[in-house]
Amino acid sequence: MAKRKWLRGLALLLLVALLVVGGMYLYGSSSGTVPPATVDFAKLSPEQEKTLYARGEQVFRAGDCAACHSSPQTGAELAGGVPMVTPMGTLYGTNISPSKQHGIGNWTADDLYRAIASGVAPSRKLLYPAMPYTSYHQVTRGDVDALWVWLMKQPAVEVANRANAMQFPFDVRPAVALWNAVERPAAKPFDASTDALSRGKYLVDVMGHCAECHSPRTLTFALDKSRYLEGSIIEGAYAPAITPAALSGRGWTRDDLVRFFRTGLSPQGVMTFRMASVLDHSTSHMPEEDLRAMAAYLTQDQAMPGPKPKAPQGEVNVKGEAIYVGLCAGCHGVQGQGQPQSSVPLNTNTTAMFPTPINLIRVTREGLQERDLPHGGRMQSMPGFADKLSDQDMADLVNYLRQTWGGQPGDVTPAQVADLVKTIEHGDQ
Template sequence: MKRLALILAGAAAAVLAVLAVVYLAFTGPGDIPPATVDFDALGDEEHADLVARGRYVARAADCVACHKSEDGLALAGGLPLETPFGTLYGTNVTPSDDHGIGDWSADDLYRAMVWGINPDGSRLYPAMPYASYHHVARADVDALWLYLMAERPVDKPNRPAELTFPFNIRPAIAFWNLLYRPDDPGLAEVAGKSESWHRGRYLVDVLGHCGECHTPRNLAYARTDAHLEGEVIEGALSPDISPEGLVRRGWTPEDLARFMREGLSPQGTMTFRMYPVLEHSSRYLTDADMTAMVTYLFDGAPGDGQRDPALAADAPPRQEADLPPEGRRLYVGLCAGCHGTEGEGHPHASVPLDTNTTAMLDDPLNLVRIIREGVPARTLAGEERMQAMPGFADRLDAAEMAALANYMRVRWGGRPGDVTPEQVEDIAEAHGG
């Protein structure tokens, strides 16, 4: 027994030694390129220009959407981020010495954004999208650091993560990094693609980190190779925004650019976690950058507004006799007053439903949630504003809600009317009963 115990102890020590080697040698930060500016030698005008550039980088990177506080302070942290493993909270990234990043250098910020490692060596949870930021340009990090250091410090403590075991073991993230964090910070050029396409890829895949929500994830919650093909995040479906997915649902480059700029298009308005993207990020992008993003997302696909024939407005069944009768009764009684009997909507008040892509999605999750919960009034870009839509959770039972969803899916979405009361009940249970 003593000999067996010694063997087991030796084996355990060997395993720990191997793990330590892996941890230290293969999961730490890679090279930190030198800063692109001499921070100590900046004149006032150059400093101001770089701070302005950093503000633009922060907007393109959508920093505020995750790092604002519950009371609206832009970068003071505290916003909950729901995951299948528990809740994370956005951190304080103001220049507070006690609770923020006031004592961080530009190198520290680069290390955190690109490698997911804090100055003290602790690993960031990959909800901070360092797997996407891994390709961020050092010059953008330098400008972002100057901008963050110029902001007002807010002495607001960070809220610790509330994760279940074993996901609350932060050092174990190093092994996730070993498997899923990219190795090379470089972003190789693709032959035959335009300068605008490459800029769009950088904005979509790196700074904008769109794939963090719109790409399916595996059991380890790492992104799969099904790039931008849609995923359920925080209880809402981030739809397929691959070129094929956009074309299938009738998007055009002009409509997508308007949607990103104004939060509104014939395909609908921004809801759930997409609205903060408009509020803090996409509305501020330059025309050239918006064009670049759209160029990359369509990637040469036609984008002529022609939906997949199965989703076309005149695809059968479209005759009244083929539509769910209970659903039509509910639609006319509850929805037609704002959205029109033909789903045409009303400008500056309610979105059209006859071209709305929410009814076209395979998964009815978003449609059912919107019917149940409604949508608050939205102040969109410019002078645009959409009135509040009431939720009907207190007026419709599960069978009625399924009938209403099926009516819209069949009439305007080209989808089968197969939403069941049980599905509605499951969605209700997961989102507030």
């Protein structure tokens, strides 16, 4: 028995060695080519630097960099520390301030392009694909140059990076090269035209990297291109399908999408979970024309019906209705109409329309914190009811909401609720 364990251990060590050596061997072809800079940084005039600085800030916002690289403790946008829970372990966003000790203060614009587009940092350090270089691979060199100018003008944040907590063997970083060899697309700058759809595609697919959360994953945890933007459960929440058909079916319009991106609030609901950070750091800062380009691309200029309550599905869950009236109707209204500037409507809210009830369960259990929304809006707090509702109660309430306003069958069971609660608590994907 001891000999078998020793042989298994030796085999495992050999496998790790093979991964490391293979990763280092493949590194030579993993860094990709770097297109020439679009400007001579040593000869920038004050006017050129000002223009690049302004463009760089917009690139920073459109790329949603702060959502992963801000500090959860202080809110400092470049300090790092945001946890990203994956099935392989937890990664933490890094310091991307110009700190020479902890950040990227020693990086060149070439270094920044290689990291963003190919996932390779200086000193041959391979970045985990949680850094969305599989989407960023089409970033333009001009946008990266502008971003570098902006980043290097920000205050250095002297905060050390937090060590990742990846499980073995995923903590063997050189082995990422093997994944790159199979799954990473080659860096190739986006060839954009001037029309809104092309601009929207660049903002959605490349800079906004929306597919990274809103598309399912394959067995190798790469984006499933065959199910592009068809929705996925990530970090204990459902990132919904945002294809034109899915958006149309849930009652979105282009104007509602623009309003949602800008303010975080629309007849279809309020931005929650990870999207709240996207709103705060990214979309609320973007120019109106960029938001309209994104909405045009996501809807593909199709006619959109707008918010419309769904027809009830099946017999009303009587127990669920009683729970709703007792816990929810005081704020959301008996008919789900909501209250302006206080509580969102439920009769046009898309959360009840999702194919999975996980978001309904999570919001009901955890509640929502009171917070200011961009551009003058405000979201009142919602209490959580985890200590008041059993799995049976939650199933009844969720079924009532899905049947009454979601156009979904009332078939959620207490056992399914318990399983989804485990997913929520562990952040499993």
